[in-house]
Amino acid sequence: MTDIDDTATVVLNTLCDVLKEPVDDLRARPVLAVHDWDSLASLEVLSQLESRLAVTLDLRAYHAARTVTDLIDLVATTAATNAAIGRRG
Amino acid sequence: MNDVTELLDDLREAVAGQAAPAPAVRRRLARVEDPAAVRRAGRVLAGLPAATPDLRPVSLAVLATCTIGPFEHLLRAALVATGVQPALHLGDYGTFDLTLAAGELAGSPDVVTCLLDERYFLPREWSATDPDGLAAHLEDRFADLRGLLLASLRRTPAALVLHTVPVPARLRESVISWRARAAVGRAWHRLNADLLGLAGEHGRITVVDLAGELADHAVAARDDRLHAYADLPYTDGALLVLARQVARVVAARSGLSRKVLALDLDNTLWGGVLGEAGVAGLQLGGLYPGNCYQDLQRTARRLREQGVILVLASKNDAEPVDEALAGHPEMLLRQQDFAVRAVNWSAKAENLRDAAETLNLGVQAFVFMDDSPFERGHVAAELPDVAVVAADGDPANLVRSLLRPGWFDVPELTDTDLRRPELYRSRALRTDFSTGFASSEDYLGALRTRVAAHPVTTFEVGRVAQLSARTNQFNLTGRRFDEGATTAMSTDPAHLVVSFAVSDRFGDEGIVGAAWVECRGRIWWVLNMVLSCRVFGRGVEFAIVDWIVRRARENGATALVGRYVPTNRNGVADGFWEKAGFTPSGEDGTYTVVPATAPTCLPTWITYLDTDDD
Numbered sequence: 044m045t046d047i048d049d050t051a052t053v054v055l056n057t058l059c060d061v062l063k064e065p066v067d068d069l070r071a072r073p074v075l076a077v078h079d080w081d082s083l084a085s086l087e088v089l090s091q092l093e094s095r096l097a098v099t100l101d102l103r104a105y106h107a108a109r110t111v112t113d114l115i116d117l118v119a120t121t122a123a124t125n126a127a128i129g130r131r132g
Numbered sequence: 133m134n135d136v137t138e139l140l141d142d143l144r145e146a147v148a149g150q151a152a153p154a155p156a157v158r159r160r161l162a163r164v165e166d167p168a169a170v171r172r173a174g175r176v177l178a179g180l181p182a183a184t185p186d187l188r189p190v191s192l193a194v195l196a197t198c199t200i201g202p203f204e205h206l207l208r209a210a211l212v213a214t215g216v217q218p219a220l221h222l223g224d225y226g227t228f229d230l231t232l233a234a235g236e237l238a239g240s241p242d243v244v245t246c247l248l249d250e251r252y253f254l255p256r257e258w259s260a261t262d263p264d265g266l267a268a269h270l271e272d273r274f275a276d277l278r279g280l281l282l283a284s285l286r287r288t289p290a291a292l293v294l295h296t297v298p299v300p301a302r303l304r305e306s307v308i309s310w311r312a313r314a315a316v317g318r319a320w321h322r323l324n325a326d327l328l329g330l331a332g333e334h335g336r337i338t339v340v341d342l343a344g345e346l347a348d349h350a351v352a353a354r355d356d357r358l359h360a361y362a363d364l365p366y367t368d369g370a371l372l373v374l375a376r377q378v379a380r381v382v383a384a385r386s387g388l389s390r391k392v393l394a395l396d397l398d399n400t401l402w403g404g405v406l407g408e409a410g411v412a413g414l415q416l417g418g419l420y421p422g423n424c425y426q427d428l429q430r431t432a433r434r435l436r437e438q439g440v441i442l443v444l445a446s447k448n449d450a451e452p453v454d455e456a457l458a459g460h461p462e463m464l465l466r467q468q469d470f471a472v473r474a475v476n477w478s479a480k481a482e483n484l485r486d487a488a489e490t491l492n493l494g495v496q497a498f499v500f501m502d503d504s505p506f507e508r509g510h511v512a513a514e515l516p517d518v519a520v521v522a523a524d525g526d527p528a529n530l531v532r533s534l535l536r537p538g539w540f541d542v543p544e545l546t547d548t549d550l551r552r553p554e555l556y557r558s559r560a561l562r563t564d565f566s567t568g569f570a571s572s573e574d575y576l577g578a579l580r581t582r583v584a585a586h587p588v589t590t591f592e593v594g595r596v597a598q599l600s601a602r603t604n605q606f607n608l609t610g611r612r613f614d615e616g617a618t619t620a621m622s623t624d625p626a627h628l629v630v631s632f633a634v635s636d637r638f639g640d641e642g643i644v645g646a647a648w649v650e651c652r653g654r655i656w657w658v659l660n661m662v663l664s665c666r667v668f669g670r671g672v673e674f675a676i677v678d679w680i681v682r683r684a685r686e687n688g689a690t691a692l693v694g695r696y697v698p699t700n701r702n703g704v705a706d707g708f709w710e711k712a713g714f715t716p717s718g719e720d721g722t723y724t725v726v727p728a729t730a731p732t733c734l735p736t737w738i739t740y741l742d743t744d745d746d
Binding site for chain 2: 087
């Protein structure tokens with residue numbers, strides 16, 4: 044499994060957990076707004092993702108994410124950037 | 133499967149079965165350090181039913197000067213971990229002042245916890261060149277808050293829990309002169325000192341020192357990003373620290389505190405193994421590591437001073453242990469400090485069970501501290517209600533390991549707390565005295581038991597409320613009247629709250645029983661009656677009910693009604709009303725007597741003392 048697969052799994056599991064939706068539903072209807080994606084749920088997901096993946100997401104980019112895929116891409120990119128900074132450091 | 137996943141699965145299983153998580157699962161939850169995991173646990177536990185056997189139900193309102201957000205989940209998880217089943221009522225955003233001013237609290241909460249942040253106290257604009265002006269503003273804001281809190285306490289019997297607020301870094305750092313920075317810091321610390329002072333001002337206010345706690349935890353206090361975005365000033369880590377402190381307060385108010393500390397000796401109360409090193413070879417006092425063991429003894433002694441009963445639980449020969457306790461020059465704890473000394477080669481679980489029986493307390497009142505993983509594991513398996521503390525690892529951590537969970541917290545110390553260790557020693561002496569009598573009546577007669585009864589006074593309300601919270605066995609209806617409710621009833625002519633104190637030839641037990649009676653009209657109702665397990669088997673419960681019957685008769689009551697509501701702990705009181713001469717009435721669990729014609733049920737070996745009714 045690649046890093047992006049790992050990230051995708053964590054993002055999907057977190058969304059399932061917080062939104063109480065089966066993963067197939069999220070895949071079939073990936074636009075977050077069609078689920079109970081309110082401010083409380085989005086903050087809960089943010090907290091869980093930052094804790095599980097040890098990343099700090101840019102809030103502006105986080106709120107711009109419209110779909111599950113956008114969210115996976117954002118988290119993966121942030122994780123890769125953090126890793127690169129870590130390697131340089 | 134990692135520890136958190138396993139814990140969450142255990143919690144989900146409990147929720148699915150609509151049952152309380154097992155004590156061991158709750159203690160694992162109490163140890164989780166990752167706030168995100170605790171948040172998840174709190175969300176899972178929201179599915180528990182309102183009434184869960186084995187958890188103490190508490191209605192709790194959360195009011196906040198900011199967004200409550202994750203504090204809800206963290207608080208629920210922390211409360212369940214301590215044995216409380218919370219019904220949480222969350223105040224709406226932006227309604228903190230209004231809710232306190234109107235005193236309209238949803239759900240008639242037992243406890244109101246207030247989540248405070250710096251914006252509540254700070255002016256929108258302030259001048260860095262005028263620290264005195266800032267200090268004056270903080271004082272004014274505190275005065276506003278104090279006024280609101282004291283006014284709300286007049287309208288609700290609930291207890292309030294507040295906290296100190298850590299100094300905002302941006303406040304401190306935006307002042308560039310060190311002199312002014314010190315003045316700003318001083319003003320903020322004074323605000324926190326004023327907040328803490330509220331606890332001394334009103335018995336129903338408790339203040340958690342969050343700022344002090346955070347100084348001892350490796351977590352950031354604030355999250356600037358979420359503060360700016362969602363008015364969430366604190367990090368999840370800081371909120372978890374606060375939630376656990378609030379849970380300790382609620383648990384203590386709910387009578388879930390432990391009363392007994394059972395301690396191992398070798399490598400716990402002293403370093404080394406007595407049987408191998410001998411008394412002279414023990415590590416105790418002086419330099420490291422002996423100073424760490426002595427610190428633990430000092431801590432245990434301090435707990436004893438505050439009413440915690442000490443028990444020795446050691447696999448050793450008794451004689452050298454007595455020699456060490458009596459003769460070692462650095463020993464701070466001596467034989468007489470322990471209410472029970474179980475020094476033998478029996479299994480420790482068995483010894484703890486016996487000690488509980490001797491003290492007439494449940495094992496859920498026990499904390500057991502031992503360095504051996506085997507002994508801890510065995511006790512945990514045999515007696516899951518006993519709280520187990522690890523004493524292995526670096527002895528420098530012994531005191532922190534024992535104190536950090538707050539097992540023995542109480543809202544405030546009563547006279548009985550201070551005397552409890554002596555009372556339990558008297559109990560052991562009484563057991564010795566009981567040998568050599570032809571019948572138990574002879575024995576009880578020789579004890580010369582005296583009961584003092586009177587309507588509860590202001591000074592006794594705290595102890596009576598504590599009895600209500602802590603008494604599980606002889607608790608006839610399970611209804612718990614806290615300090616607020618007891619105070620209200622004690623000043624209401626339609627209610628009577630009575631305290632009962634017991635003394636005998638061995639000493640004064642203090643207040644051990646209480647009754648809450650509704651005396652509106654000609655029919656009197658005993659709302660609840662509780663009796664400490666310390667005086668079981670002496671007929672004191674009959675003296676209490678006899679006193680109430682007399683009082684009802686004097687006041688012209690035509691009937692006195694009592695009730696027994698079975699709980700999973702009060703089987704000892706089953707059949708009590710009938711034994712006291714009451715007749716079952718048609719309604720489920722109620723019993724009646726006509727005071728005018730009721731024969732006395734006062735045991736012949738008990739006399740009333742000081743039955744001043746005024």
